[in-house]
Amino acid sequence: MMKLHAFAICAYKDSPYLESCIRSLKAQTVQSDILLCTSTPSPFITGLGEKYGIPIYIRHGESSIRDDWNFAYHKADARFVTIAHQDDLYRKDYAEKLLECEKKYPDMTVFTGGYAVVKEGRLSGFEAVEFIKRILRLPLRFRRISHLTWVKKSALRFGNSICCPACAYNKEMLGEPLFTSPYRFALDWDTLYKLAELPGRFICVERPVLFYRVHGDATTKACIADNSRAKEEAEMFLKMWPAPVVKVLMHFYRKAYKEYD
Template sequence: MMDHSFVVPAYGRSPHLAECLASLRSQSVRSPIILASSTPFDGLGAIAEAHGARLVLHEPNRGIGSDWNAAMDAAETDWVTVAHQDDIYLPDFAAEVAAAIASSPTASLVFTDYAELYDGQLRITPMLRIKKVLLEFGFLGRPRISQTGPKKRLLRFGCPIPCPAVTLNRTASRLRFDEQLKVDLDWDAWIRMADQGGSFCYVRKVLMHHRIHDESETTAGIRAGVRADEDLRMFQSLWPRPLARLLARAYSMSYTEGGA
């Protein structure tokens, strides 16, 4: 078994939290589950206990970046999956991640393929198709990439790495999410990690379902214009300013309702 934990940053009262925790407890390779929250509610402890999760409360509520960092800090393992509270992890997620880590011990992150779940149905969107193309453009058929150039190439035209499907070597990377960002915390983190040592590993199997819904942070970010602003900032960190603006404008055309 790998040195791994699932950490679940719980914000507010999600109707899907119990289903997420149940999917983590049903893994064919079991890992500790940590439920972390700065916005607890009556019954949260009972939900954690029912699904074998350790509940960690922290304060104050300073936003999504703070929640993610606090959840990672609560883990006692080198490898951590920041599991999103609305998502579902298929039974072999941890086992397949463990196999990828065993085959690439210098990896800094491992991520799997995923499916989008919207209104109870799996769906394929223009943005999801674009992400698949970007992934193949970065990996060129390989299971892992190690050099900075290919890792940056993977991220230059958008963020195809699905955050809830990522397992991080937090000890090696010493990663902290930027708490000033509201939507692109993951893209920013992967860009910074691309400059470090360690491989990015891609497991080409759908091993989790990412739930898209109208109350998500990404959806709110699209409606408020935050996502467009942060996307532009990410592109400007990778391209000259005029080209970054063109890419950001093109990227925004693929935004969909539900925040994919």
């Protein structure tokens, strides 16, 4: 019988933060299935899987964010799947809040929430970037109309206000593969924009549901360094706005990159 929810952790190499992520999932007030998925198998990952009694699934082939996420999504045998990022910590009532929303809104395709930033091991609180994102997510707080395409897209038109690792996807309604975008950094934004066009409701719990870790080895920082983030974000904005508006948006958006300095 398919479970209601599963955390599918995408493990990449030997992250010093992976065990903390696992512990946060094990500490949930409502238990969900937990699985480890990796395209970079190692004794370190195997050891943590054995220590916490978590099944490990290995994807053979070159590592790819899109392919790794789709693999994890596929392996999770549950109605709702959270692609857990190994760097982050989940609040102990994440699954509880998800299930409460599912009972109230059976047509929910995406569950999400806010986040607090952890930088170099310290909780930095609500930074300016997250404050702005909370404003951008405001349309989703009108839950009675959060099934409408324009409402869902309005939370994405000025940038991706939805935190990717905070999302749980309704696998029964959305099917597979979930991630079809060619992007590396804007993969989640592009995916959510496409999902907004499908039937179903986006539900946002406007409070931190996880602690998002910012560190020097994060993929986001690498995408800033090689300019792929700016390129992909500009392309996403061009899907929604004329070029002169995109130029203005990107001027302000680049300032947010300092979050990773």
